Amino acid sequence: xxxxxxxxxxxxxxxxxxxxxxxxxxxxxxxxxxxxxxxxxxxxxxxxxxxxxxxxxxxxxxxxxxxxxxxxxxxxxxxxxxxxxxxxxxxxxxxxxxxxxxxxxxxxxxxxxxxxxxxxxxxxxxxxxxxxxxxxxxxxxxxxxxxxxxxxxxxxxxxxxxxxxxxxxxxxxxxxxxxxxxxxxxxxxxxxxxxxxxxxxxxxxxxxxxxxxxxxxxxxxxxxxxxxxxxxxxxxxxxxxxxxxxxxxxxxxxxxxxxxxxxxxxxxxxxxxxxxxxxxxxxxxxxxxxxxxxxxxxxxxxxxxxxxxxxxxxxxxxxxxxxxxxxxxxxxxxxxxxxxxxxxxxxxxxxxxxxxxxxxxxxxxxxxxxxxxxxxxxxxxxxxxxxxxxxxxxxxxxxxxxxxxxxxxxxxxxxxxxxxxxxxxxxxxxxxxxxxxxxxxxxxxxxxxxxxxxxxxxx
Amino acid sequence: xxxxxxxxxxxxxxxxxxxxxxxxxxxxxxxxxxxxxxxxxxxxxxxxxxxxxxxxxxxxxxxxxxxxxxxxxxxxxxxxxxxxxxxxxxxxxxxxxxxxxxxxxxxxxxxxxxxxxxxxxxxxxxxxxxxxxxxxxxxxxxxxxxxxxxxxxxxxxxxxxxxxxxxxxxxxxxxxxxxxxxxxxxxxxxxxxxxxxxxxxxxxxxxxxxxxxxxxxxxxxxxxxxxxxxxxxxxxxxxxxxxxxxxxxxxxxxxxxxxxxxxxxxxxxxxxxxxxxxxxxxxxxxxxxxxxxxxxxxxxxxxxxxxxxxxxxxxxxxxxxxxxxxxxxxxxxxxxxxxxxxxxxxxxxxxxxxxxxxxxxxxxxxxxxxxxxxxxxxxxx
Numbered sequence: 048x049x050x051x052x053x054x055x056x057x058x059x060x061x062x063x064x065x066x067x068x069x070x071x072x073x074x075x076x077x078x079x080x081x082x083x084x085x086x087x088x089x090x091x092x093x094x095x096x097x098x099x100x101x102x103x104x105x106x107x108x109x110x111x112x113x114x115x116x117x118x119x120x121x122x123x124x125x126x127x128x129x130x131x132x133x134x135x136x137x138x139x140x141x142x143x144x145x146x147x148x149x150x151x152x153x154x155x156x157x158x159x160x161x162x163x164x165x166x167x168x169x170x171x172x173x174x175x176x177x178x179x180x181x182x183x184x185x186x187x188x189x190x191x192x193x194x195x196x197x198x199x200x201x202x203x204x205x206x207x208x209x210x211x212x213x214x215x216x217x218x219x220x221x222x223x224x225x226x227x228x229x230x231x232x233x234x235x236x237x238x239x240x241x242x243x244x245x246x247x248x249x250x251x252x253x254x255x256x257x258x259x260x261x262x263x264x265x266x267x268x269x270x271x272x273x274x275x276x277x278x279x280x281x282x283x284x285x286x287x288x289x290x291x292x293x294x295x296x297x298x299x300x301x302x303x304x305x306x307x308x309x310x311x312x313x314x315x316x317x318x319x320x321x322x323x324x325x326x327x328x329x330x331x332x333x334x335x336x337x338x339x340x341x342x343x344x345x346x347x348x349x350x351x352x353x354x355x356x357x358x359x360x361x362x363x364x365x366x367x368x369x370x371x372x373x374x375x376x377x378x379x380x381x382x383x384x385x386x387x388x389x390x391x392x393x394x395x396x397x398x399x400x401x402x403x404x405x406x407x408x409x410x411x412x413x414x415x416x417x418x419x420x421x422x423x424x425x426x427x428x429x430x431x432x433x434x435x436x437x438x439x440x441x442x443x444x445x446x447x448x449x450x451x452x453x454x455x456x457x458x459x460x461x462x463x464x465x466x467x468x469x470x471x472x473x474x475x476x477x478x479x480x481x482x483x484x485x486x487x488x489x490x491x492x493x494x495x496x497x498x499x500x501x502x503x504x505x506x
Numbered sequence: 507x508x509x510x511x512x513x514x515x516x517x518x519x520x521x522x523x524x525x526x527x528x529x530x531x532x533x534x535x536x537x538x539x540x541x542x543x544x545x546x547x548x549x550x551x552x553x554x555x556x557x558x559x560x561x562x563x564x565x566x567x568x569x570x571x572x573x574x575x576x577x578x579x580x581x582x583x584x585x586x587x588x589x590x591x592x593x594x595x596x597x598x599x600x601x602x603x604x605x606x607x608x609x610x611x612x613x614x615x616x617x618x619x620x621x622x623x624x625x626x627x628x629x630x631x632x633x634x635x636x637x638x639x640x641x642x643x644x645x646x647x648x649x650x651x652x653x654x655x656x657x658x659x660x661x662x663x664x665x666x667x668x669x670x671x672x673x674x675x676x677x678x679x680x681x682x683x684x685x686x687x688x689x690x691x692x693x694x695x696x697x698x699x700x701x702x703x704x705x706x707x708x709x710x711x712x713x714x715x716x717x718x719x720x721x722x723x724x725x726x727x728x729x730x731x732x733x734x735x736x737x738x739x740x741x742x743x744x745x746x747x748x749x750x751x752x753x754x755x756x757x758x759x760x761x762x763x764x765x766x767x768x769x770x771x772x773x774x775x776x777x778x779x780x781x782x783x784x785x786x787x788x789x790x791x792x793x794x795x796x797x798x799x800x801x802x803x804x805x806x807x808x809x810x811x812x813x814x815x816x817x818x819x820x821x822x823x824x825x826x827x828x829x830x831x832x833x834x835x836x837x838x839x840x841x842x843x844x845x846x847x848x849x850x851x852x853x854x855x856x857x858x859x860x861x862x863x864x865x866x867x868x869x870x871x872x873x874x875x876x877x878x879x880x881x882x883x884x885x886x887x
Binding site for chain 2: 093094095097
């Protein structure tokens with residue numbers, strides 16, 4: 048270790064800088080590095096730590112200096128010769144923070160074989176990585192660190208928790224694959240979480256996942272992929288990309304129960320052209336079996352279907368943490384009769400029946416939220432029925448006048464007539480749909496399950 | 507590269523006198539000392555001799571010595587053997603060895619009132635602190651004679667007088683003290699017990715003793731036969747006891763060696779403190795074991811310094827193991843009033859039989875160079 052302390056110090060005006068530490072033991076490691084092209088020309092470390100953290104920092108600096116950025120991102124923690132893995136991890140984390148920082152300043156020479164795989168830490172993206180690698184691509188794992196909410200009841204259930212990032216990294220490193228994680232928390236808050244909170248505050252039921260995929264996450268992934276010299280990003284979505292007349296469309300995955308095409312419905316065609324979806328033909332049980340056979344720890348992880356930033360918790364406390372005030376108000380019938388009281392209107396959604404706390408002769412459902420008056424309006428099921436839905440921020444293929452529409456992530460598609468109106472689209476459904484929630488994404492499919500349009504359900 | 511051992515407080519090699527005393531009992535006189543036949547009688551004679559030698563070295567009667575399987579066992583026996591009266595109050599110094607400390611922490615969780623006394627930054631608990639807290643009716647008072655990390659010697663005679671006056675049994679962990687300062691247990695008043703370990707002073711590992719008049723009022727906590735007054739049953743380790751007794755007598759007769767150790771220690775501390783800024787000597791102003799040195803070197807992780815010294819062939823100690831479940835520094839260092847960061851910056855060297863002045867330049871430059879390099883690395887963190 049002594050000789051390697053010679054790389055202690057800082058690189059002046061670094062291209063990448065990363066810091067990691069543990070409050071528990073007080074250890075801290077900082078890397079600074081300078082790039083020349085895709086090569087780490089110089090790296091220096093600072094450390095205040097135990098022998099393992101110090102030894103790991105020194106060893107990493109020695110191993111990565113003079114090598115490529117990609118090779119540095121592929122060194123497994125377990126390859127380090129230190130007595131304590133936990134302490135070595137501090138140095139490993141600091142290096143990865145520096146590599147992520149350097150990613151913002153790098154432009155690798157494009158390489159057609161290279162493919163970026165978006166890794167959440169879950170089983171689907173892990174198998175996407177395995178499949179892309181088996182298909183002959185030179186794969187690189189990339190994880191976006193989107194949200195850490197230490198007040199959430201189960202912060203580790205957020206798909207981008209620190210544990211999930213480490214799991215994604217370990218999945219890559221077990222295959223000798225480089226891994227990068229990008230801290231995008233601030234941008235995510237601005238682009239996804241804040242609009243979500245504003246939507247609820249105005250009485251809508253926004254869909255943050257479709258917003259995130261369309262306006263934030265995939266953009267960032269494709270942009271980062273370009274920096275790493277790759278034109279294509281693979282994700283673990285259960286959906287397919289089809290091409291028609293040179294344009295890319297998203298289409299239903301082969302596993303109808305697991306289909307995630309709805310989640311990608313709002314993504315631009317240009318962006319879809321940069322996507323590869325290796326699980327489009329897969330069924331979830333097969334993916335789990337593949338993960339088991341590959342010995343992946345993720346094989347047994349529970350499904351994560353919640354909104355990631357809720358962190359396993361309920362919506363109402365999240366909104367409160369986000370500063371949306373919760374005021375008690377009336378629960379009313381359509382005719383204005385007061386049926387009861389609620390603790391806060393915002394966490395209700397149209398179609399909801401559970402947790403209303405109102406006794407009535409017939410089953411009552413939430414019909415709508417009157418945000419201006421802080422009132423939740425209930426009605427019998429038949430009164431929730433709607434045959435006409437207006438979409439804003441909508442687009443649909445030219446000449447399309449019939450489609451199948453999904454109005455929520457987990458609802459079946461309904462046949463509908465499509466017509467254009469001022470700045471939007473009007474859907475006249477063939478059969479009534481109950482509990483339509485303004486703010487949710489509507490995805491329009493054709494007969495073949497291809498997404499041909501989308502919009503946001505207007506109020 | 508010549509290897510240098512500066513960790514005598516951790517353990518020591520078996521001395522010639524100890525080996526000579528042990529050897530006959532390992533193969534020739536192998537008997538079980540509890541048997542009445544010739545083989546047993548030979549062993550019994552050896553054991554009696556060892557007990558007499560050890561008792562003489564510590565100023566107690568042979569009947570006031572029992573041999574144990576190490577000092578941790580003796581410490582536990584001395585504490586647990588006082589508890590048959592049921593939950594009560596125990597007073598202890600904040601510098602107890604884990605063999606006492608962890609036992610007391612466990613008792614505190616089980617309803618005993620355990621009072622840990624306060625210390626000043628010099629590592630010595632004033633006798634007045636015992637005077638203030640020890641009460642008649644207490645089950646036990648514990649005071650380590652000299653702490654294993656700091657080497658600071660506690661005011662044992664005054665503490666014994668206070669406890670004797672109030673009728674409170676006193677247990678002294680004399681493990682480190684026995685190796686390099688006079689330990690006269692017999693002269694102390696009251697129901698005193700003292701623990702010692704062979705391997706810290708040139709004896710074999712796995713042998714300890716508990717001694718003192720306090721044995722009379724101690725209850726058995728392990729059962730299995732009449733050996734060692736029924737307090738430590740099991741076939742006697744005659745070779746171990748013989749080696750221990752010889753080494754103990756040698757150590758206790760070795761006052762002449764103390765100035766040499768002190769000379770090496772003081773020269774080392776002066777040289778390091780003269781070359782590095784922000785270094786403190788713990789216990790500089792009070793009586794310490796002559797070979798012990800505990801330095802707090804700011805912004806230098808002790809454990810990492812120790813590993814760099816190890817690469818230079820120098821064995822030292824940091825007493826601040828991390829990667830343990832708690833990652834908390836030693837309670838002893840915190841009791842000195844050090845912050846957690848300072849406690850992680852401690853370096854202990856303990857000089858002894860294997861050291862001489864000619865090693866000093868290498869030791870000093872290794873410590874200074876490594877600390878300087880680590881400070882540079884820390885500044886960049």
